[in-house]
Amino acid sequence: MIEEGPPQHLRKPRRGDLPIATIAELAGVSPPTVSKVLNGRPGVGDQTRQRVEALLRDHGYRRRQASGAALCIEVVFHRMLPSIAMEILRGVQEVAHANDHTVGFTDVHRHVLAGAPWAEPLLARQPTAVITVFSLVTAEDGERFAAHGIPLVAVDPIDDLFPTPAVGSNNWSGALTATRHLLDLGHRRIGVVTGPVKDLSARARVDGFRAALDSAGVPFDQSLERRGVFTVDDGRDLGAQLFARPDPPTAVVCGNDLQAVGVYAAAWEAGLRIPDDLSVVGFDDVDQAAWLAPPLTTVRQPFGEIGATAARLALTLADGRPPAQERYELGTALVIRGSTAPPRR
Known part of the structure; x- marks a missing residue:
């Protein structure tokens, strides 16, 4: 060294x-x-x-003389659900250990709250590569890490970070499949609760939702769309707005499972039963989805494989080889549970 x-x-x-x-x-x-x-x-x-x-x-x-320090891939999170974070870390660890690397874990929430730069400690440690799983990473961060000879890979960034490569799931296809499931059940008045418009994944999910309606010849009703952030509170508030309408939806597609939990709460407050009066579909398939009553139908993201793909990509970059593509999108799967049923006639 x-x-x-x-x-x-x-x-x-x-x-x-x-x-x-x-x-x-x-x-x-x-x-x-x-x-x-x-x-x-x-x-x-x-x-x-x-x-x-x-x-x-x-x-x-x-x-310098070899110090015996282990080669390391650092994974950076910010306010990530533990179940998702652990799946991503598991995937990273499988690839890292197979290539004689350790895995480091950093949560930059305190740095962000304090307005402190999050990258400095990582740059000082000089890991083999860094994988970011939080929305605040920018293209400039990628350039900065590259200037220090440290490859950066982003998982599901909210914006285009070119030339920093990114890994995520096919959000468009997942939302398309979820909406088609509701259409196949007979729903035609379908609401959508989604995330911020600047978020790439939120935009892709709404586009997939609209594509499914178009394919079925069902007009998109703009009044049934609500945008917020991916939280339980926003799901409850936005769901309540939909259910207060004189012509509420018979089904709701949610931007993620947390919003779906909020929609469950709003439905209960409005006196709606799931799935008798309302069908609900989420996105992610977090652990809590199967514990809801009724269990949530949702789109499963392959978080473990996302982590493994990001690790393989990071090691490819660390070897000085260019990636085969700039963005990797992994397939999703619809998990059908008890929260969806045909609409009441």
């Missing part, structure tokens, strides 16, 4: 006089390749390694 040389005037801690991105440009390689050389990892040709090592030495870095 290589580390910085003796301190020099104005040199930043743990860094030479040029950032890794500049060294990569001078060497004609990618920043992850420089990171591999810097950390003594295999997968770099001898001539390339010698060229990069020469540049590192010229700019204040020197090889």
Whole structure:
């Protein structure tokens, strides 16, 4: 492995006089390749390694003795449901351990609340790669990690982070399948409760919902759409708005399972029985979905495989190889339980 040389005037801690991105440009390689050389990892040709090592030495870095520190993939969360977080971590861990890496876990909620930068501790630890599972990550964050030779992979980002690669599920297809299920049961007046308009996954789910209606020749009623955030409180409030209408929906497609829980509460307060008076479909298939009364019909996201895919992608980038594609969308599955039934005639 290589580390910085003796301190020099104005040199930043743990860094030479040029950032890794500049060294990569001078060497004609990618920043992850420089990171591999810097950390003594295999997968770099001898001539390339010698060229990069020469540049590192010229700019204040020197090889250090192996410390025995384990190679690590860091996973960053922000206010994530424990059941989802554990599934993603399980998938990451399976791939990481098979490649002799450990897995680190960071929740940046306190950093965000305090208005403190969340990336600095990760940059200081110099992990092999970082996987982010929170909405506040930006394209600039990806550029910053790349400049330090640390690949960044985003799970289900709310916006386009090009060139940072992303992994998620096929939200459009999942919502399409859920809505078709209700249409097949005979529902025609279907409401939709979804997340913020800026959220890529929320937009894709609404688009899938509308596509199912269009395919069935059912006009989309804008008055039955409610947008909020993916919380129980918003599901309850937005559901109550729908049920207070003189012509309420006979079914509701929810943006996620938390909103569906809120819709359950709103239905109970409005004197509606599920599924006799109202059918409800969620999205995610969190553990709580099967515990509701009645159990929730929902779209299952493969969170374990999402984590595994993100880890494989992160290690590919760390090896200096470009990804085969910029965004990976995994298939979803509709889990039919007791919250959906034909509408009452």
